[in-house]
Amino acid sequence: MKKKILAVLAVMVSFVLTAHLTFAQQHQEAEIRNLENKERVAVLNSDSAALYNKLWSADMVIHAPANRVGTVEGTKMLLRTGKLNYLSFERAIEKVTFNDNLAIVMGEEKIRPQGQQDNAGKLVTRRFTNVWKYENNSWGIIARQATIIRVE
16 A cells, blocks of 8 residues: 555655646747747847847857858957848747757747848848856847758
8 A cells, every 4th residue: 555655655755746847838938939939039130238248158159041150259250340131031940959058949930131231122031049048147149050941
């Protein structure tokens, strides 16, 4: 009888722990999805304060769609000079994965560049990966990769 009670208790504890971990991960995923949207809107609106101070890590590295590896400083320069300028920017997140203090986000983006951008006026579809790191009580993007898959 004692073994049955212990087995039932073990199953109940396991269930409670699993439910707690699932809830915690769902909360983290919702937070990352919200931050992804804030980053998308900040890029669309050229909101450098939000990008530099809240969303992008100072150590961020970027593999840009132009097939170049860059830094956050180079991306800041593009933003300041109007070479990172979109008429529209949509992002469809397909997967969010957590590994310790990292969140990896993958999906598809559709942008419509304007001004001095390559492909200005066209609809550009690309695959992306953003890597977020939780540090000092906040999330920041530490790495980004985007690849153009279609220009219309």
